[in-house]
Amino acid sequence: MIRASGITLRRGTKVLLDDTSFVVNSSERLGIVGKNGAGKSTLFSLLKGELDLDAGNLEMPASWRIASVEQDIRHPSRPAREFVIDGDQGLRQLQAKREQTPDSEGHRIAELETALVEADAWTAPSRAEQLLAGLGFAPDTWMKPVNEFSGGWQMRLALARALMAPSELLLLDEPTNHLDLDAMLWLEKWLAAYSGTVIVISHDTEFLDAVARSILHFDQAKLVRYKGGYEDFLTQRAERMRQTRLAWERQTRETARLKQFIDRFKAKATKAKQAQSRVKALARMETLAPLHAEAGIDLYLPSPDSMPDPLLILDDITTGYRSEQGDTPILKNVKLMLRGGARIGVLGVNGAGKSTLIKTLAQELPALAGHYRPSKGLNIGYFAQHQLEMLDAGSTPLQHLARIAPEEREQTLRNYLGRFGFSGDMVNQHIAPLSGGEKARLALALIVWQKPNLLLLDEPSNHLDVDTREALATALAEYDGSMLLVSHDRHLLRTTVDEFWIVADGGVTEFDGDLDDYREWLLQRSAQQRAEAREEARDAGNENSNSGAGETEADRKARKRLEAEARQRLSAQRKPLEKELNTIEKKMDTLRVRLQTLDATIADTELYTDARRDERVKVLAEHGELNKQLEQAETRWLTLQEEIEALEQQFNEATQQ
Incomplete structure (x- = not known):
């Protein structure tokens, strides 16, 4: 376990932790929450041994291997898959030693080969590919050089590299910042199956609820522990x-x-x-001080002056990018109507075309074909992350607003900026040193000043802390205009939108369901894609076997021997997975039986009398805990099924080569 006793930690003159203590148990799932600047990332640097304590004592097992996401991408010309495998430094060291060992040293080679087997060297490429696939990388990108990916995709590669590293302690600092919803769901399942200790910093409250079993909260230079996920913490x-x-x-x-x-x-x-x-x-008498909630931000979105209906019609639109080489369509034959007052969440995997759709609606990207039909009076407010870079670093928030409202009194502008967290002297500070979250708030303030009746928001909660995300959710829920929202923040989507569109397979369709239905849709789609891939592999294998009908007897024996060895490896790898699968299935059956009994008890009206109060509390608590256990078991069951399917696919591919 990790044990901190009376630790004090400073950053410059600011005291981040003052004489505080905490314990992290082995295999625990711990979430870290607190305001931006409270010291969450600094705590990670301390755990990684990059900082020294100002006072106190920190104890960690010397044998623990620590994995974390590197912010600095080294060796950018490495192929993506090899870059991910590099995360297993022990394996790479063994492979280097094996390459450097001459064939004459048979005993040494035998030792290294045994060590490589124990390090799962032969499955490393497929394990890396599973991580890449789970995080949204298409197979044709697995061998692309790292430096050919955008910054967000490079951070996904860095995350995959951290997950590849064997570790007893996994430190994740905002791992969902560059993930879309399906990659986030995959990461939740992966972490549920991880056997070590996980400490995660995240402003995504639903991700914390899914992953964390305890919360450490930075509170007035102390770390306070709360049992359960984020909702339990609140x-x-x-x-x-x-x-x-x-x-x-x-x-x-x-x-x-x-x-x-x-x-x-x-x-x-x-x-x-x-x-x-x-x-x-x-x-x-010890002097007590009342705990105060940290001052939050009360975001304000002014109501539009008018609301046409419909606002906008897309008639057989094809959109994408135009260059000298020709048109590159991303979305085709889009037929949609945006009604006045609509509140729509846009779902889809990264690269499907969500941002392309938003840019087309905002008319930042002209349609390649079809008709864009805006209503008279349409007033669009468009927010995207690239607009943060367009802010004038040498100007102040007050100067930015004064440029678009030159006739307004300064006090009016100050009052307005105050509703977005810029009060007092902050309105006269330059933009350059502001955090990403502060810049996002300013960009949003400038956009909604014009009272748009259609807000197009592309990942507006990136870089925002939990409190500001909550303020944004409240403001959007109270906003009287229409809205299209692209976000991987499920809490924001659940609390602000009424319907969903899905961007997939080069088109946009209305989705009749909620986020839970979307999760099931993703699982079914993933299973279908795997089945199609296996079918294609079988077809390719049949063609190869037909073309090789004239193989020699020696070749046939060698092929049979390789297939037998592959079957043995498959059996050895499947056995522990199937054993765990059977154990989980029995546990799920037991949980369901007990839950049925509790359901019957809960349905009994006499349970709610005063005489059975204690029993009622116990029954409801047990029911809640068993539901959590069943959900975790079902998640692990799905993960095991996918791992077994992946092994079978590897076997098929190996025997068809």
């Missing part, structure tokens, strides 16, 4: 604040009473002894 912290407030109020009353007694009787000889004892009691 509930428990609210209760802790309430109890602390009550204790502070009681102490305030007691302090006032003691002081009143001392002031009244300290001069009277008959009461001097009692007054002195009150003075000592007052001195011994």
Whole structure:
């Protein structure tokens, strides 16, 4: 386990942690939350041994291997798959030693070959490919050089590299920032199957709820532990604040009473002894301070002046990119209508064309074919991450707003910026040193100043901390205009949109379902794609076998021997997976039987009488815990099924070569 005792950590003159202690148990799933700048990433640097403590003691098992996502991409010309395998440094060292060992050293070669088998050297390429596929990389990109990918995709490669590394402690700092929804769901399943300790920093509350079993909260230079996911943390912290407030109020009353007694009787000889004892009691009393919720931001989106209906019609639109070499269509034959007051979430894997659709709607990308039919009075507000880079680094928030509203009084502009978290002297600070979240807030403030009746938002919550994301969700929920939202933040989608569009297979269609239905859609689509890939592999294998009908007897024996060895490897690899699968299936059956019994108890109206209060609390608590266990078991069951299917696919590919 990790044990921190009385640690103090500073960054410059700022105290991030002051005499705080915490414990992280082996195989624990821990989420770290706190305001931007609280010290979350600095804590990771401490755990990785990159920083020294200012005071206190930090103990970690010396044998633990730590994996984390590297921010600096080295060897950018490496093929993507090889770059990911490089994450297993022990394996790479063994492979280098084997290459450098001359054939004459038979004993040494035997030792290295054994070590390579134990390190799963022969499955490393397929394991790397599974990670790449899970994180959204198409097979034809697996051998592309790293430097040919965009910055976001390079960070996905860095994440895959970290997951490839054998480790006992996995540190993930905002791992979902560059992931779309299906890659995020895949990562949740991968982490559920990971056997080591996971500590994750994330502003994505649903991701934290799915992954974390405990929360460490940066609170007034302390780390406070809460049991459960993010929603449990919110509930428990609210209760802790309430109890602390009550204790502070009681102490305030007691302090006032003691002081009143001392002031009244300290001069009277008959009461001097009692007054002195009150003075000592007052001195011994530990001063409590009420816990205050950290000041949040109250974002404000002004209502549009008018709302045409329909707002916009796309009539057989084909959109994409135009160059000297010709047109590159991304989406074809799109026929959609945007109604006044519509609140639409746009779903789809990275690269499917979500941003292309938004750019076309915003008329930043002209349609290649078809008709774009806006209504009279359409007023679009378009937010995308690239607009943060277009802010003038040498200007202030107040100067930015004054440029688009030159006739407004300065106080009006200051009041407006204050609703987006820019108050006091902040309105006169240059843009350059602002954080990504602060720049995103400013860009949004500038966009909605014009009172758009259609907001097009492409990943607006990137770089925002939890509190600001919550403020954005509240503001969007109260916004009176129409909205199209592209986001991987499921909480934001759940709380702000009423319907969904799916971008897939070069088209856009309305989706009759919610995010849970979309998850099932993704799973079914993934299973179908794997089945089609296996069918293609079988067809290719049949063609190869027909073309090789004239093989020699020696070739046939060699092929049979290789197939037998491949079957043995497959059996050895499948056996532990199938054993665990059987164990999980039995556990799921047991859980379902118990849940049926509890369901019957919960349906009994007598359970809700005062006489059975204690029983009711226990039954409901057990029901909630068993549902969590069943969900985890089902997730692991799906993961095992996919791993077994992947092994079978590898076997088929190996025997067809």
